[in-house]
Amino acid sequence: MRFFEHQDTARGETRRLLFFFAxxxxxxxxxxxxxxxxxxxxxxxxxxxxxxxPAAFFAVNVGVTLLLVLGGWWIETSNLRMPGGIERLARRMGAREARPGTSYAEQRLCNVVDEVCIAAHMPRPQAMVAPRAEAINAFAMGWSEDDAIVAVTEGALDWLTREELQGMVAHECSHIHEGDTHLHMQLAGMVLGLELVHHFGQTVRERGGLGWVFGMAITVMGLFGWLAGRALQAAVSRQREYLADARAVQWTRSRDGIGGVLRKAWAQQRAAREQGAPHRSPWHPALHHMLLVDGGARGGAWLDAHPPIAERVRRIHGRAMGPLPLHPVAHTPQREGARVSEATAPAVEGPFTPA
Known part of the structure; x- marks a missing residue:
């Protein structure tokens, strides 16, 4: 995989999409x-x-609309900027801090986070786990590298090898290192502001009389802005996923790591469909853009925050590849190393090479 070329392409597409968002x-x-x-x-x-x-007709219209857009952005982002706001959001998504002292699987996760951060030359984010989440998935949050968290599901710990877990963590650390987590929260705030314009128009319309006429005008334009904002936010998210996949290959020097994660997640989703059970996400649809793979909500391709897994796998491996069979990973002292030595110094193992 030409990971530097893929990264440059994704960054260029992101800049173009942000221009269209503005x-x-x-x-x-x-x-x-x-x-x-x-x-x-x-x-x-x-x-x-x-x-x-009326006097100041233009100024009032533009001023009130901007007030709604910027007010929604401020409300959305200020809640997360409060001390502990990022961790509270992660806990609302069902995550808790990793407990390396009580679980070999979580000890392995903490070691892998340390290894990837050494390779990326970045501060170590807080490692968290989403228990009782069987799907293979992960997410990252944070305004900067200094207050970031990386969370993986219990399913990821159960089904992924160490090499694959490295690829997953490297992908999430890329989102932090590249500022994607910050960017996603800013765009989410702007989209909320555009949504407020739409709702304001509906409120005015409900007054009836002349209010219905002017409220309908605001509602229609607010709906246009809201849908355009959501579509462009999703398009930016898809490009950042491509960038994070390429970063994961660069930092781990392994296509099979992040590639194996995606192929196993693909196998889980396919198995759920074959059994007639929809692949449901335990997380709110508004948070799906934070996840490693699509959480299951489908709003049409133009509203999907993630590219198709098949396309991501093709880019990583350079050719089309199918899902991987799922085999549970055994977590034992022999496989993971003695807990005491693991706790004292992270060891770089397997195909991982700091870059």
């Missing part, structure tokens, strides 16, 4: 004003006499 916000603000102006002109045409635009 255009979508500007178009929503100006579109609300244009829609209200059109409604006012139509009203003036229907009513007798001259009906000029």
């Amino acid at each position: 255009l979508a916000v500007a178009a929503t603000v100006l579109g609300v004003h244009a829609a209200l102006a059109a409604a006012w002109v139509a009203l003036a045409w229907l009513l007798p006499g001259r009906l000029p635009f």
Whole structure:
């Protein structure tokens, strides 16, 4: 895999999409004003006499719309900026701190996090585990490298080899190192602000009379901005997944690590479909963009926060490959090493090579 080439491509696509996101916000603000102006002109045409635009019509329309967009962004992000906000969100997603002293599997996770951070030359994030989550998955959160967390599911600890766990952790650490976790939370705040414009229009419309006319104008433009924001947020997320996959290969020097994770997660999803049970996610759909693989919510390809697993695998391995069979990983002192020595110094094992 030409991981540097894939990284440059993903970064370039991200910059282009962020430019379009800014255009979508500007178009929503100006579109609300244009829609209200059109409604006012139509009203003036229907009513007798001259009906000029009110004073500061443009300034009020643009100012209120911007207030809603930026207010939603501020509300969404300020909650997470509070001390402990990131950890509280992770706990709401069902994660807890890793307990290396009581579990060889979680000791292995902590060692792998240490190894990847050495290779990436980055501070060590807090390692967390989502117990009772059987699906192979993981997520990362944090405004910066200094307050970040990396969480993996219990299913990942049960089904992934050490090499694959390295690939999974390297993928999540890439999101932190590249600032993806910060970017995702900023975009989520902006999307919430665009959604508030839509809801504000619905509130005005419910007043009836002339409020219905002007509320409908705001609702339509707010819906356009909200959907455009969600689509562009998802497109940015898909590019950052490609970037994190390439980073994982770079840091671990192994395609089979992150590639094996994706192929096993693919096998889980396929098995669930064959059994007639939908692959449901225990997490709220609004948080799916934080996950390693799609949490199961399908809003159409243009709203998916993750590329298809088959395409990600093809990019990693350079050719199409199918799902991998699932075999539980045995966690024993012989396989993991003595707990005392593991706790004192992380050992670089297997195909992992710091870069």
